[in-house]
Amino acid sequence: MAEMKTLAATVRSGTGKGAARSVRREGRIPAVLYGGGEAPTPLSLDKKSTTQLIFAGHFLTTIFELDIDGKKERAIPRDYQLDVVRDFPIHVDFLRLKPGSRLKVNVPVHFINQETSPGLKRGGALNIVYHSIEMTVPADAIPEAVTADLGGMDFNDSLHISQIPLPEGCRPTNPDKNFTVASLAPPAGGAEEAAPAAEAAPKGKK
Template sequence: MKVVAFARSQQGTGASRRLRNSGKMPGIIYGASTAPKLIELDHNALYHAINKEAFHSSILDLEIAGVTEKVLLRDVQYHPFRRLVLHVDFQRVDEKKKITVKIPLHYMSQEVSPAVKLSGGVIMHVLNEIEASCLPSNLPEFIEVDLGNLELNQSLHAQDVKLPSGVDLTLHFAQENPVIVSTTLPASMVLDNADEFLEGGAPVT
């Protein structure tokens, strides 16, 4: 994905306000042992790009004055209530060094899982992304997680995810293995079962 930016010489609150009033927005590029560079971008073009999932998890081609750099989107600052991006941070990418990034999870086949199809359960997505490290060339746009065999009251953890070749799960603690998906009965079915049990009937299974 390509992003076109322009060098920015002025900084400060007043300069940023004037920039936004002209339909542009401030940003910065940093990293890769190179001095940070102030940039400005077209607000509307970037706003639409930011709404695409791939823009947050892909290596981007950032062009300034005909020179292209490989970057990752690292931070976005939004206006508290207006549909307005206030500032963006991009990090330069070294093709020979691993990067750590949050990768979206796409859950597949959940409607045919035993938890849903046979037991009438619901699947709760606890996490919609996981943090992983890899070389830039191995970075996937997303990771598919097959839920076709998921049973009622079963959970999947981060370490259960099958990662693409060259991609490693990033865990910050030795025992860390967070739940990404869990299954349970809908609250209405739980209440119905409880009522039937109190009335002396056999609970529904």
């Protein structure tokens, strides 16, 4: 399950590009909290702590308890923008999480048991179709990843979504109900060397 973290925020006055630039001049990051049947709330965030959280990874699947001037709001980041030149955050969008709500997220796929795959041990190539899978998930139980077991895969085998255990309440959005997540191809030179030629017939009598 995705972890929850705390992030302090303050309500900012004004909206639009001018107000956002003013927030950045103060050394903070503009943000907005929307959804949940409420009006959007413009926020500002501490630049140092927010930047560290974004570049630490898993930012878009982390649930935050936003401390907004003393009021607590559960939310998940839906997007962030980086400066195109200096590569630091310049805006963050948060979605409110209400009890019982669901949302779409991209859940990473972790592949295990490569070392016991017959096809990989004999030089096969793993073709990963999906490194992450878009799913609808409960807002209070967002999985950090799903696990795909490669242990039994041989040449020309495919691993389908039906073979991957999914957390309770999580459903892929792909309309194909049993789409391929990965496949295993033989080496480029062919599956295996042909078997040795049959033994020569016994020599005749002199």
